[in-house]
Amino acid sequence: QNLIKPPHVAIVPTPGIGHLTPLVELAKLLLVHHNFTITFIIPNDGLHLAPQKKLLQALDPQAISYIFLPPVSFDDLPNDVMVEIKMVLTLTRSLSALRDELIVLIQSTRLVALVVDLFGTDAFDVANELHVSPYIFFTTAALSLSLIFHFPHLHETTTCEYRDLPEPIQLPGCVPLHGRDLTDPVQDRSNEAYKVMVRMCKKHRSAAGIMVNSFVDLEPGAFKAFKEQGQGLPPVYPVGPVIKMGSVDGFEGNECMKWLDKQPNESVLFVSFGSGGTFSQEQMTELALGLELSGQRFIWVVKSPNETAKNANYFSVQGSEDPLGFLPNGFLDRTKEVGLVVPSWAPQVQVLSHRATGGFLTHCGWNSTLESIVHGVPLIAWPLYAEQRTNRALLVDGLKVAVVVKCNDKGIVESQDIAKYVRGLIEGDEGKLLRNNMKGYKEAAKLALSQEGSSTKSLAEVAQVWKSLNT
Numbered sequence: 001q002n003l004i005k006p007p008h009v010a011i012v013p014t015p016g017i018g019h020l021t022p023l024v025e026l027a028k029l030l031l032v033h034h035n036f037t038i039t040f041i042i043p044n045d046g047l048h049l050a051p052q053k054k055l056l057q058a059l060d061p062q063a064i065s066y067i068f069l070p071p072v073s074f075d076d077l078p079n080d081v082m083v084e085i086k087m088v089l090t091l092t093r094s095l096s097a098l099r100d101e102l103i104v105l106i107q108s109t110r111l112v113a114l115v116v117d118l119f120g121t122d123a124f125d126v127a128n129e130l131h132v133s134p135y136i137f138f139t140t141a142a143l144s145l146s147l148i149f150h151f152p153h154l155h156e157t158t159t160c161e162y163r164d165l166p167e168p169i170q171l172p173g174c175v176p177l178h179g180r181d182l183t184d185p186v187q188d189r190s191n192e193a194y195k196v197m198v199r200m201c202k203k204h205r206s207a208a209g210i211m212v213n214s215f216v217d218l219e220p221g222a223f224k225a226f227k228e229q230g231q232g233l234p235p236v237y238p239v240g241p242v243i244k245m246g247s248v249d250g251f252e253g254n255e256c257m258k259w260l261d262k263q264p265n266e267s268v269l270f271v272s273f274g275s276g277g278t279f280s281q282e283q284m285t286e287l288a289l290g291l292e293l294s295g296q297r298f299i300w301v302v303k304s305p306n307e308t309a310k311n312a313n314y315f316s317v318q319g320s321e322d323p324l325g326f327l328p329n330g331f332l333d334r335t336k337e338v339g340l341v342v343p344s345w346a347p348q349v350q351v352l353s354h355r356a357t358g359g360f361l362t363h364c365g366w367n368s369t370l371e372s373i374v375h376g377v378p379l380i381a382w383p384l385y386a387e388q389r390t391n392r393a394l395l396v397d398g399l400k401v402a403v404v405v406k407c408n409d410k411g412i413v414e415s416q417d418i419a420k421y422v423r424g425l426i427e428g429d430e431g432k433l434l435r436n437n438m439k440g441y442k443e444a445a446k447l448a449l450s451q452e453g454s455s456t457k458s459l460a461e462v463a464q465v466w467k468s469l470n471t
């Protein structure tokens, strides 16, 4: 009797709009192209859930429903605990509630798979216990997946901190990676986060399959190497770019679009550092002065500064204070002819898709990266946290679609340099080269997602495997 029901998938995102957004898009693809129904089961800490709820409420509840699990508490954790630890713990502290919800789904639907993101692998034990196939939707580059596969070996064969490794790490089919470019939680071997990462990396190998939000023509070497390594690795499916198309809403969103409509083609730099990126006051001031000095047009999504963390808003998206109050005196007035400053949040995908947008100063978050690729917008890479330095290596050294910012001895990117990067990207020869390269990947992305494209076929393969599971 179960077989006549549509196959059902449970998706469990760890915190962060950068995880939920592509997972929601994946759910839509599974529904529209493969007739799956989906339940999102969402572990959380009870705070700042409005953006998540907004995203989920827009879906058809008959086909894609959602459940927020009882919030977990972090009261016992030290204040400086790494964001990545909190992401993993949000899930591990919810496992018993997750198990209960999965049992309900097994009883009421034809549940064929559990999909988690890269921080959700601790849910595999529950999935295996309940005989539900555990899958990962890997929300960043294949380069990082290659690193994850390789990491347990690296852990066993090296003793120094990775930033002190004398030689770059050469992963099969990938650009060389310096140890300093590895993700933050592995940069201190004595930190609890390091142990968590080692465990997480090992668990990736026990997935029934891994869908990657990238595409073959973007990272051909890495995907080829996964195939060749074969045994011991789960099947890897390049299914991307899976990005939101989104809609413009709210006053600020509409303001951005109206403002862009008045600007010349490819003349505007979009400046935004993801959902959580923050700067110190000193760095924020340098950035403001650099934009002003460049004389170029810009839209800047400004967040309140934070002196200690670069990802201060990761869990909350918006800071509590008015960010415009932290800009240099007179800045808004002096730049009003060429710049638009938007507090906290802009309709990024729409901005990137607008004909007037000619460049993106970005923290290299993977969703932001894919969104720029799909819209052919070249980048200035300013990685801040998580795996963004790894993405930088791919974008700058591998794909040649970005220039990278350089810090001074105090770790600050100075205003004169910022002005130089911005001018170079919007009107310089290097900008032209990067834009051309980006447009090549834009076409390749379009092809990958076409009816007969590589990513479309890959997702169909996953769907076929799931449909054939006899539950």
Ligand code: UDP
Binding pocket: 016, 017, 018, 019, 021, 272, 273, 274, 275, 276, 277, 301, 344, 345, 346, 347, 348, 349, 364, 365, 366, 367, 368, 369, 371
């Ligand atoms: N985003 C947006 N407006 C903003 C900032 C971010 O719409 O002002 C969206 C952006 O389009 C992307 C996501 O938030 O889809 C950020 O994801 P990314 O992986 O780039 O960075 P993260 O926030 O995970 O660091």
